[in-house]
Amino acid sequence: MQIIYSPSVAKPIIGMVPPGGFHFYQGDVRLFADTIEDLRKKVTDFRAENGIPNTTTYTDVNDFICGTYPDFCHHVDEVTINLSHTNWTSSELTADIQVWAKNILSSAREHPLVGDELAEARARICSGCIYNVNWKTGCSSCISATERLSASIRQARDTGSTPALGGCTILRHDNRAAVFMQPEDLAKSSDTPTHCWLNK
Numbered sequence: 331m332q333i334i335y336s337p338s339v340a341k342p343i344i345g346m347v348p349p350g351g352f353h354f355y356q357g358d359v360r361l362f363a364d365t366i367e368d369l370r371k372k373v374t375d376f377r378a379e380n381g382i383p384n385t386t387t388y389t390d391v392n393d394f395i396c397g398t399y400p401d402f403c404h405h406v407d408e409v410t411i412n413l414s415h416t417n418w419t420s421s422e423l424t425a426d427i428q429v430w431a432k433n434i435l436s437s438a439r440e441h442p443l444v445g446d447e448l449a450e451a452r453a454r455i456c457s458g459c460i461y462n463v464n465w466k467t468g469c470s471s472c473i474s475a476t477e478r479l480s481a482s483i484r485q486a487r488d489t490g491s492t493p494a495l496g497g498c499t500i501l502r503h504d505n506r507a508a509v510f511m512q513p514e515d516l517a518k519s520s521d522t523p524t525h526c527w528l529n530k
């Protein structure tokens with residue numbers, strides 16, 4: 331996927347939360363909010379309180395988000411992402427995740443896990459990524475079996491963002507477990523978006 335970014339008309343895609351949540355830097359001050367509307371309001375209020383003109387606040391916030399995270403923006407106004415892609419089905423993804431998990435668990439190599447803080451930071455990136463999708467639909471025994479394998483890989487550890495984590499439609503792994511793994515133990519793809527933590 332290639333996104334042509336045009337700063338003057340770029341708009342954050344509705345429903346996509348940038349890595350680290352909605353934020354904006356006014357000088358050295360980091361302003362943070364749960365939604366882009368709240369962020370715009372916070373920036374507006376902050377500027378008003380500090381004698382900073384508000385004439386370009388709306389586009390300043392958009393340009394910051396789209397300049398920092400171009401994959402989270404579109405150059406067309408009010409685009410809403412529908413988390414469905416034509417090149418996968420949840421049953422195929424479940425099957426691929428199961429194979430992925432079995433391969434890891436049957437490997438002779440050890441797979442040491444990363445710390446909670448790093449896993450959480452990765453989980454927040456995945457949770458805002460369009461390639462993170464729910465794979466738990468269909469055959470309930472397949473889902474349970476795959477969940478057990480995933481839990482075994484991550485040694486039953488979890489992040490605070492776990493409810494938002496699904497499978498990665500590009501790398502075909504379970505994000506819930508993958509965020510705890512070393513990058514060298516995971517597949518790579520040139521198709522992953524620039525915001526993907528595996529590209530860091």
Ligand code: SF4
Nearest residue numbers: 456459461462498526
């Ligand atoms: S691993 Fe990368 S590409 Fe896959 S869902 Fe997470 S951030 Fe997106």
